[in-house]
Amino acid sequence: MKQTLIAAMLGTVAMATAATACEITLRSSDTHPDGYPTVVAVQKMGELLKERTGDRLCVEVFHSAQLGEEKDTIEQTQFGVIDMNRVSLGPFNNIVEETQIPSLPFIFRSTDHMHKVMDGPVGQQILDAMAGADLVGLAFYDGGSRSFYNSEKPIRSIADMAGMKFRVMQSDIFVDMVAALGANATPMPYGEVYSSIQTGVIDGAENNWPSYESSGHFEVAKYYTLNQHLIVPEILVMSKIAYDKLSAEDQAAVRQAAKDSVPVMRELWTAREAASEAKVRAAGTEIITDIDKTPFIEAMVPVYAKYVTTPKLQKMVEDIQATE
Template sequence: MLNQKSSLTRRGALAACAGAGALGITGCGQGREILYAADAQIDGYPTVEAVRFMAARLEELTGGRLKMNIYPGAQLGAEKDTLEITIFGGLDLNRVNIAPLNSIARETFIPALPFLFKSIPHARAAMDGAPGQAILDALEPHGLIGLCYYDSGARSFYNARRPIHEPDDMKGLKIRVQNSDLYVSLVEALGANATPMPYGEIYTGITQGVIDGAENNWPSYFTSRHFEVARYYTLNQHVLAPEVLVMSAHRWNRLNDDDKQAVRQAARESVPFMRSLWDALVDEARETVVASGVEVVEDVDKSLFAARMAPVWDRFISTPKMQSIVDDILSMEEAGA
């Protein structure tokens, strides 16, 4: 109860300061402009540390005029809630998974298309380049300024029943997915039964037989302890969708040109810092999980899985603009990006 009250108090304080800023009152910042940032991940997670890195750089670049207060651990609410607050100007910056953005701008479906990226370097190059910027630009008409992408790893299937070597091995398996039409379509195209379920219920769901498994990256599989109850992990790497750092357009439009440039530069410089932390976490998670005796299926012919994704792509690439972005990403791969 204490934590709930504390969170509400912090949210109230944030709303008060944000409202004061909108009215031109500088008391909350004590003579400095303060930007308020939210992240649903826990303190110490790579995305949280990346936003902290950005905050330090932004303060340096602006001579201390722009500072950031960061609220990790979903202190200000779930991502869906904080996105609404950000769009309406009550929150300045927000690090979110790309999935909640799907209902805001359809272009954000693109990075989550199954087997779009052939490798992590390909995904990073595409998101850092023109295709990624085109997707970020699609957010602006909806009240958000896309600043940069952070890694969210390669998502793969894991389950408690059997190793998965090819799509036919997934028939009949009940696989937990995010509450996302794209992920439901992906799993069903592979012959499994997609079961939307909150992340926090997966462990119990597997132990009780409500679901057979789920899909996620190495760090999530490890930190959630799902590897204790789902002992088969298949490196099919079907999705490499990133995280996104966004800023409220309301707050952005009140910045001068120099400060806008400083915000973009600080965000851009935080990306390699985040990726170095992420890569280290992936290595640690994989090493620990493998040492526990989990059966890791590495000899996977990804083309067999990708061959079943045509209906998913047809459904979610819904405009010529989206197709153009997809074509640009694919051409980068062909060029050896």
């Protein structure tokens, strides 16, 4: 016990020393656990910054929702309390309307298609739009393809979802998507999902392989339906307040380091997806793959009609569909 305490204290001192070694230490938030691809990618960005600025800039990543859940940390980042933030695009849907388009169900044909879109003009348009929310858009990370999982039964059709309660991110699009499938959406913070499924407050949720595995949700929701209704990117943003305090040279260094962290994240993500899937399958989870996606896609017509309402957003959808 004493040795453990001493080791912990030395670790804290080491972290503090590393942080104070730089003139400016940017505090970055992530809800995912240590070792998760997004966390490691931002840590890599910090290493690049430290090296390229001669120890002038560092990044300290607060993982595992240490600074709060995503909705709260977005507000803190806007106010400059947090310098940087890795968030799914979902919680931004009610803040920056451009983020609604990549959050639409079945908007992307595949992960490769999503990469080409977000690496191109549409992605840049969304990064630029963050300025309207007092944020600086830096880069997009992978969020994987999201599918439904629950504790009650296998889901093979829309009819199987009738009346079931699913947790969704705090996004109106996600709520309307679940409603269009005949189920009930319950927006709640990610950290509350495990206990809510365990106690029957909700029947399940929807997420990608790594989140389903790392959260332990597969332990309490053993039916995973690979309908892949969403391929929502994650975004790395910076507080405009913090960004504006930097010199033009340091601002450019931040942007480049963020961009250079993307291929690192994607490589880690591919490996993590495979490892998570293997772990979930080994645990005896029932994976449902015999599913016709067509009725699910057709059910999204009213969702698109509700959210794709302006020429700007319609053009974004057209540009995404035209991306090869």
